Amino acid sequence: MSISTKPASGFRDFLPKDVRRRQFVFNTIERVYESFGFERLDTPCVERLDTLLGKYGEEGDQLVFKILQRGDKLQRALQAEEVKDTDLADAGLRYDLTVPLARVYAQYRNDLPRFFKRYQIAPVWRADRPQKGRYREFFQCDVDVVGSSSMTVEAEVTAALATILKELRFNDVRIHVNHRKVLLALMQVSGIPESQESDALIAIDKLDKVGRDGVIAELTTRGIADSAVTKLMAVLEGCPGPGQPGFSNEAMLAHLQQSLSASEEGEAAVSDLSDLLEYAAGGAAASLICLDPYLARGLSYYTGPIFEIRSDDFAGSLGGGGRYDGLIGMFMKGDVPACGFSLGVERILVLMEERGLFNDDETHVDVMLMLWDKETTASTMALAAELRSQGLRVDVYPDHDKYSKQFKYAESRNIPVVVMMGADESAANEVTVKNLTTGTQVSVPRNQAALTIRELSSPG
């Protein structure tokens, strides 16, 4: 056979061991989000092309996987003088989870709670060139609150994130927090004109990649006037930043309040950040939040606080988010306040694997019943039913092979305990339970099987 049995390029198979690792992380995230009152939303993998296109910039549009028309529609499209890919397709695979959320909110808002707190953990698709660690199908893990402008939302979202990170044993991370309006005020007080804002933001966002001198060089290269650079850096460096000696959120907040008081945006931002710190103080995020005036994040749609999870122990971030009061409005009239976060779950999985944080030894089958011969098979299978009804996860070896082969199989599957029920045991209405690690083996009356399996399973 010449057919390849590999998955398509950029796609992955997850064998049971991989699935268990991924599910462990997904389940942890779901459980925490649900403990914060978030509810799960599921949207289709396929969206109309006019839902997807025009939302991610030209580069993003190119990366949308489009689904080929069929039958007459395809024939008609092919007969056009100039065939365009948007005529050959009218649907595509979703590119992220934010556009579907905005569409769903616009479509069903009358059926949704006034405050819509949803999470979604689901695959998205991008036609990027596949490379190490970059796939064409990968999971995103989004949480958003739609409907409130209160900073309690930011406090809750960051608290949920901090709880997840703690449960997954990321003990060395910070949640960097800035505010879109801090950035705007910074531009204003430095005298950087609106036309140069995005250039300046790109430059200062690079601090952790290029350092402070690199930022200054980048600002100058991008044509920011020297006087503006000097003023900007004076504010940015006027107070120790995250990770620097002497850093504190209180000091940073006071510094920003003083430095940005000439700007209306600055005052609004400082008020929001002050509320956020106040509301977050008693929760899990309090010790992780760091005000960071350098944090810019690329996306221009943020309108309020912005977040990013970082650590000194790895490059890049574990996800980011913020308040985007205009974005939901892309599918409906009027702005709707919203704040969300996208956790970099694929990155988290890679780091957890590198750090050996997965407990792969955890058993997924409690006991395997061995088969002796055809005559005793029915009663072995009946025992399997009894044990399952008592809450045990039970595998039954399917064939009448030699015991040595059956033992080997159980070991290869990491099954800790096996049960033998041969002719002798059957005659005596007994079972023999054996722990394959310790070698301990006992024969007990059949009705004590579950108890004995549990006893022999527990370590020590």
Added chain:
Amino acid sequence: MSISTKPASGFRDFLPKDVRRRQFVFNTIERVYESFGFERLDTPCVERLDTLLGKYGEEGDQLVFKILQRGDKLQRALQAEEVKDTDLADAGLRYDLTVPLARVYAQYRNDLPRFFKRYQIAPVWRADRPQKGRYREFFQCDVDVVGSSSMTVEAEVTAALATILKELRFNDVRIHVNHRKVLLALMQVSGIPESQESDALIAIDKLDKVGRDGVIAELTTRGIADSAVTKLMAVLEGCPGPGQPGFSNEAMLAHLQQSLSASEEGEAAVSDLSDLLEYAAGGAAASLICLDPYLARGLSYYTGPIFEIRSDDFAGSLGGGGRYDGLIGMFMKGDVPACGFSLGVERILVLMEERGLFNDDETHVDVMLMLWDKETTASTMALAAELRSQGLRVDVYPDHDKYSKQFKYAESRNIPVVVMMGADESAANEVTVKNLTTGTQVSVPRNQAALTIRELSSPG
């Protein structure tokens, strides 16, 4: 805005209430399969086109959603003299979960256990014309055992199905069982030539739609000789069938043994079915299994026992399966024994909804904390963190609205209990806990909040 906010035609959004119903069913299925030692496999939604095409017949190939090429490859394909859809695409959305299983088994068989017991609950896509109850994206729920020819496998698969059906409260169903070789033997002893086998099988499979006279008419229309029809019906009607007075598996087995003894296939089939009944006797499937010589199922790839879940209370089936010892070999040399079942999970969801089997009242948030004013907000949010660490699912109302509005919101979300922590309570280090259904309201010291919430939540 003129952009539609509906999902693409044939696709569905699942709001949180729908998700809860679907997850309840999926979780039940997963839990049962895992208690039988099955492990979860995840494969990509997108497969290479040469993996998909040629596996589902010409009609099936037409229904595969193909993904448009991009960039140069697309341009080259469009410049061909005759543009074919298979040149415009090199990947597609998976059409079922069986072909991916076969591909995965061929690719990773050396890393997989000798007996590979996997389940997969995942969406598949078919470019069918959308209509009521038929969608272009729907979930399949497959379980398969690869690697053993023993009838213990059939016994385990049917026992798992029976357990799932019981847990989902389908108390009125039967698992119809037949054997591919029973059907072949029936043809042989009736004198129906091989060339007419598939015609004859299509006819007898229609019993529950057209009745016995309809089956005879269909056989005659399809050109089966009268003498063969007479012989065939004599065997089929020689023993009461499932649902008829006097039916028993033992009687049916004895009847088949006698009627088909002239055929080698018949003897092999009767031996298999006898083993299957023997092994299943002590488990959950014993009371549901009905030997049914009419059951044919369309797919020609079955080689052994075949199953279908049916009921007198609804038309059609809740899924089907069987043994297909040749199918895995489509991606590798040599046959691999395998047996599987695809549970009709979308059908199950519709029936459960029609029958009111979902418990939508089940709460998904244990308590909502109300907000009094800005000053008390931080301590309310700290309380939320404490309650969550004690295992409660806690929502915090985000805005400083009037209490009446907050009560209304909690009711709209079916949240049973709320906590108030106004200025008076805060001063006294107390909280007021209120059950919104009964109106019961008590003030307790703050450190007793979790206990009191649990007390006021429990019914009665």
